[in-house]
Amino acid sequence: MIRDAVVDDVPALVDLENRCFETDRLSARSFRRFLAKGKAMVLVDEDDDHLLNGYALVLFHPNTALARLYSLAVDPDLRGRGIARALLTQAESRTLDRDATRMRLEVHQDNAAAQSLYHQLGYRAFAIHPDYYEDHASAVRMEKRLAPHLAQDLNRVPYYAQTLNFTCGPACLIMAMKTLQPGLTVNRQLELQLWREATTIFMTAGHGGCGALGLALAAWRRGFGVDVAMSDETEMFISSVRSEDKKDVIRMVEEGFLEEAAETDIAMRGEPMDANELCEHIRRGHIPIVLISAYRLSGDKEPHWVVLSAFDEHFIYINDPFPEPEKNRFDTDCIGIPITRAELTRMMRFGSRKHFASVVIHPLRKGKL
Template sequence: MAANAEVVDLHDMQLRIAAIQDLDALERIELACFDNDRLSRRRMSYWIKADNGILVLAQKAAEVVGYGLVILRKGSRSARLYSLAVLPKARGYSIAPALLLKLEALALTEQRLFMRLEVAEDNLGAIKMYKKLGYRKFGIYRQYYETGADALRFQKAIQQTTMADNIGYYPWYKQTTEFTCGPSALMMAMKYLHKNTRFDQATEIDIWRHATTIFMTSGHGGCHPLGLALAARKRGFEVAVYSTQVNDLFVDGVRSEHKKSIMRIVEQDFIEKATEANVRVHKNEIQLSQIEKALAKGFAVICLISTYQFDGKKTPHWVAITHADDRCLYLHDPDGSEGFYNKTGTRLDGNSQSDAGESEDIDLDYQHLPILKEDFASLSVFGKSKLRTCLVIKSGKQKNESIREG
């Protein structure tokens, strides 16, 4: 039992942590609710005692009428809803959503930021409930169940949901190409500081042309922090660059010596132009406390991260940091709807018109994305050289206040 055994009263219903004496009731629910993929009595007993699970019961009067089981994987910030069941006679009393919301709250106390689940594609009632509670489809498992049915995968950022009312407006822009995360993050920051900043593809591509390193590990070049800083200065913003290095930022992933030499020429040009433009360059990493101080002063911050923790790929990716609280930093990720699939299992690209309403909903999951402060250090480092780089951006009207540590 990973969470504490608080009892919650909802009119004549109670929610409480399961105990070993509830095994008979749990077995009855399992038999009544499932024809396949049932949890055995032995497994139920295991999850009641396990430190990596949360098993909550719903009880009306003296009868246990439903349960929800969440699994907490070691080393992960996500929790997984493994099973949710309510006796047929007790349905219609909003017991299932109450159980799920309670499980989310308990998962948060265990430092989990996301809840994930699988649901049979033909279980329309459950899908409707999950969507109503803020869950968004992000993938599909083919022939997942014993019956051969596919499972739709849903996710919810539970910390993000909890903080939604406390986070102010911060504009979000979805990048239109796979190589323009830097311009998109910068556009969000500039729009936050100055509402008349243009939010369109022409601006996105124009910034990329001025900030690109020309080449990357594959495809078009990513954006150099000095290039982005120069693009912001060109548009009237003050910028401070924090970077553990300004040379050879991305050359490790490029095999061709010819391409590497061109990238170095581009970098040298950025360095010279940044000096001419009086861009402040701090050749050290920015501290977490400095990021928080900058946000508190109303400045904008964009940061280069590695996407490894998100998708298992070591790709440099620019994001905007929108907010900080006692536990988390919150990110606007411009690569919205990555991994979003339609009903046929086909990945939707950014320009797809199918399932447009659902795609717009999914985009919300890439706004104010919560990252525990203790995880930020490993997220915000890229490559063999351990590159760390951030830009602190101010409007021309903001005072040139320092965020340097005293």
């Protein structure tokens, strides 16, 4: 019988863990933490004598439709009886019930039996992570779409990871421009050049952040068509700065952006774009870049730019330019993240004043290269 694990199962789970794995073992404390948090699911296979034959542990990415099979273990004396397959099948079904549509996992490079099972159940390898385990072996990263009828064209927008904490906007702009101009050479030099053009000079305690107008002008100078929807950028940026001198600099930069934008054909408006309108832009081949509250995605209380890459009847898919390997979040985790339209609408409001900003990049204007 497969059921949800409870705290009383922890000693048996630890015993099972120690018999199944020689390294990278989960502790009793870890199992208790997973059982206590709502972003994890632990299923166990129990026999008629109430002994645990195996378990499956799934983690859920906050506010997205991604799930991760963190661990799958079966008593070594009971392998080959379909227990792992049954646990994983049940875990997938329960994951889909929680509105997560993609399951990812890591498996030891030498674990041929596990890799074979995952392949049989529809998982595909999409990356290798070197030196992942305690024995320094690599992990094969695999993924399965639990609802295969959903959006398939998730690689249309080529991924570019920001190389600095403050260049999410330029990284998103690079992804948009590379999609519309495949021959574009992208590198860190371009990332920094775009940041220099789009920065507001000061933001919080670090380097300047990039606003909608700065990014829009950087794209327009390179021949792309641009639509912008934004609230008062100046107020949003100065709210994080204490120095009056720095506030004056931000105001001057924003005034310069506004004056320059007035001399272009950039379409600007003060009302937000809703999810349906953004999807229509994607359908027409445009690339929307939107400012979100990173708190709902990663827990960081900062504004953050992401790219909308695709959509279907259930989700909008985003590329997040900020991987965090130290938090076990790699580039491949940041591509095509599925988010419901309602959740994206909540994300696209930042701060107590509900600031918003969207920059939609169109194909190159005629006569521009």
